[in-house]
Amino acid sequence: MTAELWPAPVASSPVSATVPVPGSKSITNRALVLAALADGPSLIDGALRSRDTDLMADALRAMGASITVDGDTFTVVPGDLHGAEIECGLAGTVLRFLPPVAALADGEVLFTADDAAQKRPMGGTLDSLDALGARVTGSGDPERPLPFRVTGTGGLLGGEVHIDASASSQFVSGLLLAGARFDEGVTVVHTGTAIPSLPHVEMSVEMLRTAGVHVDAGFNRWTVHPGPVKGHHWVVEPDLSNATPFLAAAAVTGGTVRIPDWPMTTSQPGDQFRVILQDMGVNVEHYTHNGVLEVSGRPEGHLRGISWDLHDVGELTPTVAALCAVADGRSHLSGIAHLRGHETDRLAALQRELSSLGCDVTQTEDGLIIDPQPLTGGVWHTYADHRMATAGAVLGLVTPDVLVEDIATTSKTMPDFDLRWTQMVEG
Incomplete structure (x- = not known):
């Protein structure tokens, strides 16, 4: 069946809009895991409601947690963890955060997922659990690890484990988030090249400490000491990565977009987008008196080409690449070889669609070289990847007749993206 094509709105004038964005997926799903492992109830306010967070909540419910939802508020009451069948979709956080939780369950937990999830690396998670003494069984094919099973006996000894997390920081975060419930805690030692998206590991450490867990963090080494995870009232920040396409709209059209409630300090990698925009010549103001981030593009959307190592902020690459495609000169994006194992091979997808x-x-060993040329319309394929979809929307603002395939894939992290986008363009 052919996916529906969405005519990306063209901006007939510079956009001017205030765009509230929903809560952070990364924070919401970490808070859900910690709440399910806590010693008492937790409240999560401002939570993101999307496919990824619904999959996480459904999975934790299936394993024994009580989770009720009222708008963007989750109330979580921990329960005894038991066997279940879990649908992971394409959510890396579900695929990699919940197997360590399943090792604490009493019974077998079966993990299934979308077909495209077969391309997402899982060795760091499954091999580390096996090394820690968990019973993990799967297809036996490292190229197609799903479905797999984790059979728990109600606890896990824990200890020190050496893993290569150079394909995903989520391998580390998943172990850390569950580690306080292991009998001996857990020490994770990274043995490979640089970890991508390291700020997400720092986010996990920060949230563990907020929940009363003792964590030691050093260079490529993290120790979570055994002990209780405290129930907590979590207040979720806006999703800064989800804000970036809207900020990019101001940049490419020479307009102004304001995002309310942008945090003064944050562990979200999306905050780095401000610096990228400034390097491209865009004006960025963060107003401390009301927390509004305001981005104003240059006249007629003129942007400078950039040379950026996006290793720590790889999730921003599709949006940044869209900006580079309409800049005034060459851009070189590096440090992002790991994107070949995301929802799709994002480097190949971006090269093909741009x-x-x-x-x-041109693809390089670890990135892209982008030389802008006059763009024409056409079908922008998304590969079931929400960030490819939003990148196509950005390009459509200044390129007539861009048809984005399956805009609904944005429901992974922002179910009403197309409505918010159209409202922004129409003012």
Whole structure:
């Protein structure tokens, strides 16, 4: 069946809008895991409601937690963990955070997922659990690890484990989030090259400490000491990565977009988008008196080409690449070889789709070289990847006749993206 094509709205004038964005997926799903492992009830306010967070909540319910929802508020009451069948969709946080939780369950937990999830690396999670003494069984094919099973006996000894997390920081975060419930806690030692998206590990450490867990963090080494996880009232920040396409709209059209409640300090990698925009010549103001982030593009959307190592903020790459495709000169994006194992091979997808619209794009060993050319309309394929979909919407603002395939894939992290986008364009 052919996915529906969404005509991306063209901005006939510079956009001007205030766009509230929902809560952070990364914070919401970490808070749900910690709440399910806590010693008492937790409240999560401002939570994101999306496919990824619904999958996480459903999975934790299936394993024994009580989770009720009222708008963007989750109330979580921990329960005895038991066997279940879990649908992971394409959510890396579910795929990699819940197997360590399943090792604490009393019974077998079966993990299934979308077909495209077979391409997402899982060795760091499954191998580390096996090394810690958990019973993990799967297909036996490292290229197609799903479905797999984790059979728990109500606890896990824990201890020190050496893993290569160079494919995903989530391998580390998943172990850390559950580690306080292991009998001996857990020490995770990373043995590979640099960990991508390291700020997400720092986010996990920060949230563990907020929940009363003792964590030691050093270079490529983290120790979570055994002990209770405290129930907590979590207040979720807006999802800064989900805000970036809207900020990019101001940049490409020479307009102004304001995002309310942008945090003064944060562990979210999306905060780095402010610096990227400034490097491209865009004006960025963060107003401390009301927390509004305001981005104003240059006249007629003129942008400078950039050379950026996006290793720590790889999730921003599709949006940044869209900006680079309409900049005034060459851009070189590096440090993102790990994106080949995301929802899709994002480097190949970006090269293919940008080239199809007329841009000159070359893949390197760890990134992309983008030489802008006049763009023409066409079908922008999304590969079931929400960030590819939003990148296509950005390009459509200044390129007539861009048809984004399956805009509904944005429901992974923002179910009403198309409505918010159209309202922004129409003012």
